[in-house]
Amino acid sequence: MSVDFGPLPSRLPEVEQAPRMPAGFRAGAVRAGIKESGRPDLGVLATTNGPASVAAVFTTNRLAAAPVRLSRQHLAANGGHAVAVISTSGCANAATGAAGARDQARLVEGAAATLGQPPEQVLAISTGLIGTRLPVERLRAPLEGLIAGGLANTDAGLAALAEQMCTTDTRRKAATVRLGGATVTGVSKGVGMIHPQMATMLALILTDAVADPAQLQAALDSAVGRTWNQLTVDGDTSTNDTVFLMASGSAGVAGGPALAPAVEAVARSLARQQAADGEGATTLITCQVSGATNDAAARAVARAVVASSLVKTAVHGRDPNWGRIAAAAGNARCDGVPVEVEEGRLSIGIASVPVFAGRPLDFDAAALAARMDAAELLIRVDLGLGDGVGEAFGCDLTERYVIENSAYST
Amino acid sequence: MSVDFGPLPSRLPEVEQAPRMPAGFRAGAVRAGIKESGRPDLGVLATTNGPASVAAVFTTNRLAAAPVRLSRQHLAANGGHAVAVISTSGCANAATGAAGARDQARLVEGAAATLGQPPEQVLAISTGLIGTRLPVERLRAPLEGLIAGGLANTDAGLAALAEQMCTTDTRRKAATVRLGGATVTGVSKGVGMIHPQMATMLALILTDAVADPAQLQAALDSAVGRTWNQLTVDGDTSTNDTVFLMASGSAGVAGGPALAPAVEAVARSLARQQAADGEGATTLITCQVSGATNDAAARAVARAVVASSLVKTAVHGRDPNWGRIAAAAGNARCDGVPVEVEEGRLSIGIASVPVFAGRPLDFDAAALAARMDAAELLIRVDLGLGDGVGEAFGCDLTERYVIENSAYST
Numbered sequence: 001m002s003v004d005f006g007p008l009p010s011r012l013p014e015v016e017q018a019p020r021m022p023a024g025f026r027a028g029a030v031r032a033g034i035k036e037s038g039r040p041d042l043g044v045l046a047t048t049n050g051p052a053s054v055a056a057v058f059t060t061n062r063l064a065a066a067p068v069r070l071s072r073q074h075l076a077a078n079g080g081h082a083v084a085v086i087s088t089s090g091c092a093n094a095a096t097g098a099a100g101a102r103d104q105a106r107l108v109e110g111a112a113a114t115l116g117q118p119p120e121q122v123l124a125i126s127t128g129l130i131g132t133r134l135p136v137e138r139l140r141a142p143l144e145g146l147i148a149g150g151l152a153n154t155d156a157g158l159a160a161l162a163e164q165m166c167t168t169d170t171r172r173k174a175a176t177v178r179l180g181g182a183t184v185t186g187v188s189k190g191v192g193m194i195h196p197q198m199a200t201m202l203a204l205i206l207t208d209a210v211a212d213p214a215q216l217q218a219a220l221d222s223a224v225g226r227t228w229n230q231l232t233v234d235g236d237t238s239t240n241d242t243v244f245l246m247a248s249g250s251a252g253v254a255g256g257p258a259l260a261p262a263v264e265a266v267a268r269s270l271a272r273q274q275a276a277d278g279e280g281a282t283t284l285i286t287c288q289v290s291g292a293t294n295d296a297a298a299r300a301v302a303r304a305v306v307a308s309s310l311v312k313t314a315v316h317g318r319d320p321n322w323g324r325i326a327a328a329a330g331n332a333r334c335d336g337v338p339v340e341v342e343e344g345r346l347s348i349g350i351a352s353v354p355v356f357a358g359r360p361l362d363f364d365a366a367a368l369a370a371r372m373d374a375a376e377l378l379i380r381v382d383l384g385l386g387d388g389v390g391e392a393f394g395c396d397l398t399e400r401y402v403i404e405n406s407a408y409s410t
Numbered sequence: 411m412s413v414d415f416g417p418l419p420s421r422l423p424e425v426e427q428a429p430r431m432p433a434g435f436r437a438g439a440v441r442a443g444i445k446e447s448g449r450p451d452l453g454v455l456a457t458t459n460g461p462a463s464v465a466a467v468f469t470t471n472r473l474a475a476a477p478v479r480l481s482r483q484h485l486a487a488n489g490g491h492a493v494a495v496i497s498t499s500g501c502a503n504a505a506t507g508a509a510g511a512r513d514q515a516r517l518v519e520g521a522a523a524t525l526g527q528p529p530e531q532v533l534a535i536s537t538g539l540i541g542t543r544l545p546v547e548r549l550r551a552p553l554e555g556l557i558a559g560g561l562a563n564t565d566a567g568l569a570a571l572a573e574q575m576c577t578t579d580t581r582r583k584a585a586t587v588r589l590g591g592a593t594v595t596g597v598s599k600g601v602g603m604i605h606p607q608m609a610t611m612l613a614l615i616l617t618d619a620v621a622d623p624a625q626l627q628a629a630l631d632s633a634v635g636r637t638w639n640q641l642t643v644d645g646d647t648s649t650n651d652t653v654f655l656m657a658s659g660s661a662g663v664a665g666g667p668a669l670a671p672a673v674e675a676v677a678r679s680l681a682r683q684q685a686a687d688g689e690g691a692t693t694l695i696t697c698q699v700s701g702a703t704n705d706a707a708a709r710a711v712a713r714a715v716v717a718s719s720l721v722k723t724a725v726h727g728r729d730p731n732w733g734r735i736a737a738a739a740g741n742a743r744c745d746g747v748p749v750e751v752e753e754g755r756l757s758i759g760i761a762s763v764p765v766f767a768g769r770p771l772d773f774d775a776a777a778l779a780a781r782m783d784a785a786e787l788l789i790r791v792d793l794g795l796g797d798g799v800g801e802a803f804g805c806d807l808t809e810r811y812v813i814e815n816s817a818y819s820t
Contacts (some may be wrong), residue, residue: 097768131766235645236734309645331472340449406724406806
């Protein structure tokens with residue numbers, strides 16, 4: 001058996017982990033009194049020259065939050081365009097019944113009036129505690145002030161929005177790819193209730209390239225399948241997951257075939273930043289799988305490994321307990337069907353050290369434990385059955401995750 | 411909306427949480443040096459009067475352990491009968507390649523020779539660390555001694571076997587139902603890597619009623635679907651999961667239609683004992699769901715709730731954060747398809763206190779937190795859509811789970 005236990009080669013462009021505001025957008029955020037911490041909790045992203053093309057992916061949770069339902073309706077009504085996104089944090093506005101839907105509509109209608117646009121041109125995102133109401137009255141004046149004078153077409157404006165989106169995040173997430181004369185940049189939040197299913201946590205990806213909504217949706221669907229849908233922190237899928245991919249066209253250059261890999265590279269970087277900042281996490285776990293019968297099977301195995309509580313706790317303990325990786329791989333299901341895994345053809349590497357190749361291998365456990373004591377860990381699995389490759393992203397499970405989530409209503 | 415937030419009525423017979431040895435079996439256990447702790451790690455269950463009828467359910471993990479593969483082969487070869495089960499603990503004998511399979515066969519062949527029976531009449535179960543070898547040479551003499559003089563048709567013999575099966579368990583699991591002139595009794599182990607998929611952790615259910623293998627398999631499949639397949643501790647499915655249901659017939663009375671509910675009552679009690687003793691757990695969580703479009707949908711919702719890391723940590727923190735229960739219910743999938751859940755028809759009760767009924771309800775959070783501080787917690791969900799009912803069993807997620815699973819190779 002000849003397996004390379006190092007990382008798989010990447011076909012994606014280089015990413016800078018910073019927000020770089022594309023032409024045609026402006027953003028900003030303020031403190032409006034939703035978060036008890038007093039941190040910024042109301043943000044606005046707006047275009048500078050009329051509607052942007054928009055693609056979207058939302059949560060599959062059957063109890064979709066009010067901002068998700070409103071954004072779905074507005075995008076359907078206007079054929080995939082928007083002039084603004086209103087972002088609130090500290091309150092999910094989920095499971096709030098008809099009153100919550102009215103709150104969300106009033107917030108968006110107020111923003112639309114200030115912008116001088118029809119409400120259908122305004123979208124919304126929100127995260128935070130489920131079951132609490134948005135303090136809409138309290139938000140009215142800060143929202144008007146923000147739109148009137150607080151938005152800027154600057155990296156700092158986009159960074160302020162990225163900060164505002166955060167809840168239990170310890171740092172903002174941003175990623176940028178340069179695309180000829182255009183830019184693709186993304187910001188995201190979310191470090192708990194993270195187990196996207198055909199959706200993600202909150203993320204905005206912006207470009208000034210020219211692209212219509214259908215082109216954007218194709219690029220976004222492809223990227224989400226390989227990035228956010230391969231991210232798990234705790235196995236719970238949020239009621240509020242939303243990604244918007246928005247193109248202002250202000251750079252005057254077509255996105256073209258390079259747009260999709262640029263979007264995927266940004267999405268992958270954001271997903272990895274989210275995993276690294278997973279609640280209580282100390283280590284970003286990337287599982288890369290090769291040799292599967294197809295790519296979907298490889299992704300399923302990778303996701304099963306990073307989702308395993310026992311793999312996550314072993315990584316936290318810097319314990320090269322590869323048996324848990326093998327067991328997790330053997331449990332993988334793709335669309336409900338068990339993935340083909342054969343013990344005799346299976347290889348496993350931890351931090352590029354071979355530990356299993358059809359049978360247990362001898363390795364220096366103490367040395368490997370020392371290598372595992374890092375901010376990032378690569379787990380490599382080869383199934384020896386075909387050409388399918390895939391990867392998934394997660395984090396270790398720590399006492400602090402339990403403490404954070406048992407001590408507070410979040 | 412008129413929903414009863416108390417427990418669902420049961421249609422199952424009463425259970426005694428104790429091992430009661432049926433006629434026709436004998437059992438015992440010894441210390442043989444597999445477990446580093448020095449606790450009993452080699453056990454034998456044997457019949458007293460020739461082969462018993464046997465039904466079995468095994469793990470769906472694609473890396474099934476050597477004892478699972480051997481038992482499957484032997485049951486297929488002899489048409490669902492056995493005279494003995496050899497139980498080892500402290501070593502899973504999983505992912506051990508061809509050498510592990512030979513170890514398992516030698517152990518079972520030695521037992522069969524001592525019993526004067528063909529090897530196909532002997533089954534095997536084992537759990538413990540994945541990837542380590544069984545010390546077969548060291549087990550030979552203790553096994554012969556145990557079979558020759560250490561087995562008894564007594565409750566104490568069965569209790570010794572239940573103790574031997576344990577690994578990270580803090581106590582043995584046993585349950586008994588009296589069935590006219592016969593007895594149905596079960597023992598099980600397993601408090602980590604517990605998320606059975608069409609299978610369970612290790613369990614043996616014994617009866618002296620008369621029943622053929624097909625009758626036993628029907629009763630077992632029905633019971634497993636409603637009990638062990640509704641149990642989760644940590645979302646990981648073991649490589650070694652095995653349940654055997656064995657009938658000696660020694661009581662001379664037919665199991666008849668009362669056998670299946672008796673088996674299910676024993677299985678349900680064992681599954682709940684396993685959940686209550688989940689690694690690091692302080693609270694047994696039972697989620698009962700009514701009003702689903704069918705029973706399978708209700709079971710899926712119940713399982714999604716008890717599997718949610720965020721529900722589990724909220725229960726640990728005695729936090730009546732019902733939004734996490736709602737979000738978990740909204741994520742439920744049945745055979746890969748999202749379960750129908752409508753916010754406006756959904757009701758949730760915690761410890762029999764209504765907290766949501768189409769909209770958030772007012773309740774005394776401090777008083778409910780105090781009620782949640784108990785060894786058992788009932789979460790009631792009504793979907794308001796149909797007559798489907800179901801339940802699932804889990805436990806809280808605690809710092810101690812993380813510490814146990816990060817500090818040791820288990």
